[in-house]
Amino acid sequence: MAADACPRIVAALIRVTGDWTLAEDCAQEALALAVRRWPEEGMPANPGGWLMTVARNRAIDTLRRASVERRKLEELARLAPAGHDGPEAVGAEEVVDDRLRLIFTCCHPALPLEARVALTLRTICAVPAARIARAFLVTEPTMTRRLTRAKRKIADAGIPYRVPTGPALAERLPGVLAVLYLLFTQGYDADGEPAFAEEAIRLARLLRRLMPGQSEVSALLALFLLQHSRRDARQDAEGNLVPLDRQDRARWDRASISEGLEVLAGVEQDGPYGLQARIAACHVTAPSVSGTDWPTIARCYDDLARMHSTPVVELNRAVAHGYAHGPPAGLALLARSCSDGALDGHPLAIAAEADLTARGGDRDRAAALFRQAAAVARSEPERRALLDRADENARREPRR
Known part of the structure; x- marks a missing residue:
């Protein structure tokens, strides 16, 4: 508390x-x-x-x-x-609370993007400076100095503590959405704090009420709700990660799913967050992984790659095509997405290749790849899950 x-x-x-x-x-x-x-x-x-x-x-x-x-x-x-x-005594009808004002202050374009993100993580969600430093691959003293400089710049430049209006609001909005997305990720990751994800959802709701006509604001809230609906099923009682195809769907939060789908229904024009929300909607409305509308997910990732291509988007696109059009198609896309070296040694890229390889029938190679991914995993739950997949393939156990 x-x-x-x-x-x-x-x-x-x-x-x-x-x-x-x-x-x-x-x-x-x-x-x-x-x-x-x-x-x-x-x-x-x-x-x-x-x-x-x-x-x-x-x-x-x-x-x-x-x-x-x-x-x-x-x-x-x-x-x-x-x-x-x-x-905390802000009334239920209060739209612009102190933290929302603070986010817009932290996301002022006068600050470098890295400083905006770090300052918001530190101030809004009280993420320790040491943890932020690890995320940015710098030492804690270096991050502390950056945070100090950012706060000093806000004071020296007289950056106002308020939510902007008019053109300035539209200019600042993408940065605010990006920060909220990162806050949510801080809570949604396997080793994250759930309170961070819940705070991101709360702030996204406030922002949607402030800007009801902005499709990407609504889309971001829908994405958060649909993703967070699976939070209780993503880990077992021992803290082990449970992959999507083995999650107990009865444990998914149906109220969050219903709200997310309702919010998404009002999104008329898809941007990057809208496409991600539609992908999440395909997952939560499917009766099983095999019953998922993978062709639609693959098309969404195609659109997302054209709109906002990143190594992670390309990686997920390859996986989606592997499910929609067969493992060879997925492996071909994965090879192209890894050709520039951006995903070299990344555990998710190695795990994706392992999964596609296993579904293609080469269990021995898949087991070796899962072990390789486990060796560079970013968290202990992720490492254990990858080793479990390696053992399954070594024993030739079918995926349930």
Whole structure:
């Protein structure tokens, strides 16, 4: 609860004070005080409100000592006291909350793309700097300096803390969608935090209400809902990954599927997120993997590759064609997508070749490829799943 409240408190304090460092320091001080007091005094009835009050009071004390203008003090004093939920007390009809404003601030075009993503991950979802550094293949001190520079640039350039309007809104939207997509991925990955995915869904809902006429906003929300609907079936009780063809479809979240399909039905023009959402819809509405509309999925990936070609898109396109038109077709596309070296040594590329090879009948080579993929897997659940596939093929077990 305390960790989840921190980003909301930081966002609320940034809105009022305009001081990124002050907001983060006060939120951290509130968390530290909670760690000391709550084990002895018990958790308060409203933990979020308690933390907001402590952080707000720390900010007021700091501003008073610095003789900051009275207006900011008055605004801070109006933040919800301990009897309320603080930044969580936003009404159900409130569309633009502090975190949404903060995302648009983080995604300002004056910042490099990498800084936008890193700053949003750190501030909105409280992803540790060390984890962000690993994602960007840099050291933690390097990432910390980049985050500091980004916050300083926001302050020095006077970047406003608000959701833009008019042409500026359309200009900034693709960057915001990309950041939300990355936030969702942080929670959806095998070793991710589910709360990150849920936060991305919540923010996508808010953004859709803000921009109901933007097809890609609705498409992104639909994609999140359809993907997240399978969250409970993606791992077994021991934490092992369960591939799509072995998932218990009764465990899929039918409410999320229904909402996702309803949102997707209102998307009139497909962009990259719309195509991905339609692919996800094909999966969640199919009775089984063998009953999936693979030709439609393959066509969606063809369109996606023409619109937004990336190594991962090409990899998934090859897999889809392998299911739709046979393993040789998939292997041929996979070979072309790997020809530029972008996917060299990537576990997903090796695993895709292994799967297509197994379905083509060469189980021995497939087993060797699955072991090769396991050796470079990015997480322990992924490694175990690949080794299981290797063992199956070595024993000549049929896929169920």
